[in-house]
Amino acid sequence: xxxxxxxxxxxxxxxxxxxxxxxxxxxxxxxxxxxxxxxxxxxxxxxxxxxxxxxxxxxxxxxxxxxxxxxxxxxxxxxxxxxxxxxxxxxxxxxxxxxxxxxxxxxxxxxxxxxxxxxxxxxxxxxxxxxxxxxxxxxxxxxxxxxxxxxxxxxxxxxxxxxxxxxxxxxxxxxxxxxxxxxxxxxxxxxxxxxxxxxxxxxxxxxxxxxxxxxxxxxxxxxxxxxxxxxxxxxxxxxxxxxxxxxxxxxxxxxxxxxxxxxxxxxxxxxxxxxxxxxxxxxxxxxxxxxxxxxxxxxxxxxxxx
Ligand SMILES: [Zn+2]
Numbered sequence: 001x002x003x004x005x006x007x008x009x010x011x012x013x014x015x016x017x018x019x020x021x022x023x024x025x026x027x028x029x030x031x032x033x034x035x036x037x038x039x040x041x042x043x044x045x046x047x048x049x050x051x052x053x054x055x056x057x058x059x060x061x062x063x064x065x066x067x068x069x070x071x072x073x074x075x076x077x078x079x080x081x082x083x084x085x086x087x088x089x090x091x092x093x094x095x096x097x098x099x100x101x102x103x104x105x106x107x108x109x110x111x112x113x114x115x116x117x118x119x120x121x122x123x124x125x126x127x128x129x130x131x132x133x134x135x136x137x138x139x140x141x142x143x144x145x146x147x148x149x150x151x152x153x154x155x156x157x158x159x160x161x162x163x164x165x166x167x168x169x170x171x172x173x174x175x176x177x178x179x180x181x182x183x184x185x186x187x188x189x190x191x192x193x194x195x196x197x198x199x200x201x202x203x204x205x206x207x208x209x210x211x212x213x214x215x216x217x218x219x220x221x222x223x224x225x226x227x228x229x230x231x232x233x234x235x236x237x238x239x240x241x242x243x244x245x246x247x248x249x250x251x252x253x254x255x256x257x258x259x260x261x262x263x264x265x266x267x268x269x270x271x272x273x274x275x276x277x278x279x280x281x282x283x284x285x286x287x288x289x290x291x292x293x294x295x296x297x298x299x300x301x302x303x304x305x306x
Contacts (some may be wrong), residue, residue, distance in 0.1 A: 003047045003058040003098070004296035006107065007031065007065040009081040012039070014046035015290070016054040017062075017297035021118035023290045024054040034084035044097050061094050061102040062300030064110030064292055071105045072152045103303035106154040109146055110295030111285075112139025113302050115248045118294060120286040126244040129285070130157065132231065133251035136178045140242070146302065162233050177234040181227060183207075183253050190223050210256035227253070228260035232267030235282070239268060243275040250285030257284055 001024070006013040008031065015026035027046045032039050051058050068077035074091025076082065091102045105113070112129035115121040121129065121141065131137040138157030140147035149155050158178035159171045166175020167188065179185055183206030190209055194201030198219060200208055206227075212220035235247060249257070261282070268277055287294050 001051070001054070001056040001059055002297040002300045003051065003061040003100075004293045004300075005043055005047070005061065005063040005065075005094075006110075006292040006296045007063065007082075008107070008292075009033070009066050012043060012046070013293055014043060014050055015293040015297075016050050016056060016058070017294060019301075021114065021287070021294050021297065023293055024056065025050040026290070026293060031082065032084070033082045036085045036088045039085065040088075040090065040093050040097075044094070047094075047098070058098060058100060060100050060300045060304060061098060062110075062296045062298065062303075063090060063094075063102065063104040064107040064296040064299055065090075065104060067106040067108070067154055069104055069106055069154075070152065071103075071109075071148075074102065074104050101300070101304050103299045105146070105299045105302075106137075106139070107292060107295065108137030109139040109154055110299045111137070111250065111291055112141050112248075112295075113146060114287055114291060114295035114298040115250075115285055116141040116144065117298050117301065118287065119291075120248045120283050121246055124244075124246040124281075126242060127246050127248065128157075128238055128242060128244045129248045129250065130235070130238075131251040131285075132182060132249065132253040134183055136182055136234075137251075138238075157234070157238065160234060160237055162230055162237075177230070180230040181234060181253075185230075186223050186227050186253075189226055190219060193222070194219060206253050206256075210259060213259055224256075224260050225263065228263040229267055231260075232264040235264065236268045236272050236277075239272050239277050239280050240275055243277075244280055246281040246283065248283055248285050250287075250291060254284055 016024045095102045121127040127141045136158035159176045163175035167179040169176040169179040186206045187203040191203040
């Protein structure tokens with residue numbers, strides 16, 4: 001039984017996950033961005049309570065965290081929205097408190113490991129997982145191994161430049177995938193293109209835009225087409241670079257995939273002529289609402305399991 005900890009910029013989820021990836025108990029709390037020691041106490045408390053409610057003893061702890069993190073040292077890196085957590089050794093601290101082995105990965109990598117081990121990416125030797133929500137996260141699993149860059153760095157698929165004349169990104173470039181194909185990017189696009197009397201013109205959420213598109217709203221339909229096109233360009237780059245067996249897509253934007261996934265496939269087919277792109281299966285993630293917790297548990301199995 002693995003204690004799973006999913007650390008996001010605004011909330012922490014903790015759960016107990018069995019050896020087949022099933023969540024037995026879970027709890028959710030807001031993240032205090034400044035106070036790490038209160039945060040670690042809260043996580044420990046949530047782990048004890050969820051273990052008690054599942055009636056089990058925790059035999060290991062896996063953590064997926066919003067990045068950057070140093071998975072090998074078990075420490076937080078320069079996490080923008082958790083300033084008080086920078087450089088803190090959560091792996092060492094939880095291992096001391098619980099007397100078990102603890103493993104940490106970037107949350108996108110954790111999600112990729114979960115889909116590779118227990119989800120839609122099973123038996124795929126070259127797998128890329130992409131989460132599209134308020135940001136874009138991605139992880140690459142090759143022959144069962146998580147792809148790591150130099151010094152264990154997590155590659156940033158979301159900062160591939162798609163349009164150098166596109167919106168300014170926080171990384172320094174313009175027109176990164178993340179600045180064009182996330183939920184907030186859809187809202188910003190609608191805001192920029194809405195006529196003055198458009199009822200939802202003030203940067204609507206992606207969810208609202210998809211609702212309007214379902215009602216046949218012309219601007220919302222254009223926004224969905226824009227989303228499909230830019231999402232597809234980023235995926236096409238990944239297909240040209242890696243020619244993977246499968247790409248698994250998840251995240252809040254993909255909840256409306258029925259509105260645009262066929263168009264994404266069509267755009268990919270319009271390029272990608274020099275790799276067997278038709279062999280890359282593009283599918284939706286299968287682990288559902290608890291994917292992040294399941295991913296955190298999978299991090300432990302990946303590091304210490306047999
Ligand atoms: Zn960027």
